[in-house]
Amino acid sequence: MRCLTIAGLLFLCYVTQGVKHFRLGRGKGGNLGAPGGYSGEKLPPAQWFKQRLDHSSPSDLRTWKQRYFVNDSFYDFNKQGPVFLMIGGEGPADPRWMVKGAWIDYAKKFNALCINLEHRYYGESHPTEDISVKNLQYLSSYQALADLANFITAMNNKYKLQRSVRWIAFGGSYPGSLAAWLRLKYPHLVYAAVSSSGPLLAKVNFMEYYEVVVDALREKTGGEDCVTELKSAHNQITAMMQTHPHIVEKEFRVCKPFEGASENDIKNFYNSIADDFADLVQYNEDNRISADVKYKNLTINTVCNMLTSPGSEPAYKKLAAFNSIILEKSNQTCLDYSYDNMIKELRNMSWGSEGARQWMYQTCTEFGFYQTSSGEIEVFGNQFNLDFFIQQCEDVFGKKYNADFVQASAEWTNSNYGALDIATTRVVFVHGSVDPWHALGITKTQDNDAPAIYIKGTAHCANMYPRSENDSSDLIEARVEIEQYLAGWLGLP
Template sequence: MEIFTLPLTLILILCIITFTQSAPMFLGKYAKKPNKLSYKYETKHFTQRLDHFSFHDSGSFSQRFLINTNNWVGAKRKGPIFMYCGNEGDIEWFASNSGFLWDIAPRFGAMLLFPEHRYYGESMPYGSKEEAYKDKNTLSYLTAEQAIADYSVLLRELKRNFSAEGCPVVLFGGSYGGMLAAWMRLKYPHLTVGALASSAPILQFEDIVPPETFYNIVSNNFRRESTSCFNTIKESLDMLQSMGENADGLKQLAKTFHLCGELKTAQDLSDWLSSAYSYLAMVNYPYPSDFLMSLPGHPIREVCRRMDSAADGTSVLDRIFNGVSVYYNYSGGVDCFELDDDPHGMSGWQWQACTEMVMPMSSDPDQSMFPTFNFNHTYEQDRCMSLYGVKPRGSWITTEFGGHDFKTTWKNSGSNIIFANGLLDPWSGGSVLQNVSESLVALVTEEGAHHLDLRASTPNDPDWLVQQRTSEIRLIKGWIDDYNQETSSAFVM
């Protein structure tokens, strides 16, 4: 983070040097590149308006979407359409890691649809990422509202083309995609029969949840495995800044952590490590996975084992390197590490976080292993002005979609949404963890991590995960059955 380029007062700069931590991107800019999608699909493109909310012609762009009709029973039999709301990255990555949809499509006779989020993957306005990301004017159409409108327009046109106007649609999404699925269900209820919003931190805005929630959950994931591991991490993060105060210290840190180039600031290394801890908490799955990185089952357990089992006399920072290598180099094929990488093209999230996706974060000195910090609105405004020439609108999301007093407002205005969360996931603290009504349902598992339920079933699935998916299938079937019954009755009348 280039803190010295920002137009801040000297006092604010000194505060930020102590420790700066904003919310990590939902998935992970250091994640591995995806393999070719193993599921069968067709790749298609649809011409979308650049601005759905103005009658001025602002142009158009080509939106990529993946579609599979192999199991669809057709329009005459009201075969359902399962649509995944694309996240902040390449749509093939999300499709390949949403095996739950592929698993249940045959039993429902469903069509699968994976539209890509505008400004991500290949769905770039203005013809290229360079042009689309050029400045605040070209980026101004990168919003959740525009993305949901894209999905709605595409869905209506696709149903028309397939003569499937009478077919029920169920939305799916994980993380930011889960937020989009829930918001689309709330904003456009006439287009769908329900939504599964998995690991969707839909309440992580303004003052709805305590700002320290995310990092407390990350910290508790490590503490529950090993108190000494927790303490080692906490001590190391406090050590980095003092070592980084001179060139010799930076050189030593670069050597200890096997960096490919020179280390400019200790904060860069601290961010790299903190990102790993956050993402490890998100993908703390009970079996091996390769969603973000190639990782073992219970990866935090393995991180702490490597830290705690180091030989007597091993330094704190060497223990940290041993542990963090589980995340960044579990396969052992990396010789040195780059601190800045974006294999999934997720850099657009920084714009979204500087405009409407303002998620306040802080670190609690009593509960967190991270250095103490508070969310600083002035710093965020200055940072975003420096990057894009815009100021964040921290209250816009709750104005547009709600969130305050959601138990009353959504109960009266919403229906048929599953909020699925695992309490190991640090984003669960910003999601809905209790039933809002009979049809706005919270499914919560103690051992679940980031949208684990959306991943493909495996022989290693624990019983609680099997039961969670069984509950989701039952609810989805109920939505579809109710829709078919109601539409059949209406037709008879």
């Protein structure tokens, strides 16, 4: 999910043979990138809030320091306007979001006070000494929402805000869900919310993810050729794995030969090359800071053009060339498909990790969200089914986290928040047709007091990024529509 965080996440690239750069629908560092267009503007310093560790136990007085950022440059404390709260998510908060992005444009228009609270257990907000299973028990959407409620109350007191001041929550990806849930659970504190690309339905077998990936290839290219070539490439790889595995090893630059590879190793290999396309589609053409400007033009259309280009090269070679680009982009020297290496990394209980362990814990205990191959067997094969992901939960966190546990956890989440039947008002749900996460969100208005905006042709959290001259008319219109909802809710022109 990763888009993950929210408030802007850096792509942390370093030379490695280990961790996948894209796991469980989450990019390294989280699901939201840093906003494009930043050119050295002064950034607000980090501030620290004394937060409670366990909101479920009133008698537990343990506390920790939670990071947040404030931009009050548009605010008149003598004539108090709204407060905009950007919700942190599955990665570190990035202060560049305090000066760039659509929400900043809205803040300038409505003279809002802008605050961004980092999510517990991500970035530099460390509630416990490590991230052992015992300590991860305090990582949940429930605790995160309670953090926000406690924080809002404290900021009302700190800034001496009048009771009439209205708080508006903003979030993208998992924090898009949190924004809606915050409005649902704490309506006395949060007046309205903008929920961007938020998956509201917890679903263990998220087979629809790759179905949307394939549909997005068709939508953006206007035909079937790219899907056909991708299907051919995977069929060729599957056949060669039986007869000439050394060719696949060489073309896909794997870190070790397939000889002696376990069943889970092979599943991880297939999942990795499918993830290359998932990553490409999920963040297609968004206006964020790229790890390198030379990859800015890495889009569905350019990659599909590469796959469908005329010539004698077989489809698998073209897919391997794309894989090499992804390895280079993420500074990986080779494709490490080792299941044991992945599990070892996810078992790391120190704070030095970049959030993958924490996000996986949340998928195992709350959401599922496992992007299985079950929905697009013809294109990607069926090498990474649900059992593959449940096995990871058990291997990383313990046998308790089995299929029944994960399913029961997702059902509890849906029961607690309402899933796609969420009963709330003054929330605008925003999704893009190219974003696979829209399959778990509200894309059609069911209640005029909780409208939906479905943006044709855009990907994950596209409406949150700064304006660009390359924005489609549909994206431009969506940003205007969001502004109009905010104006109406705030009673402002």
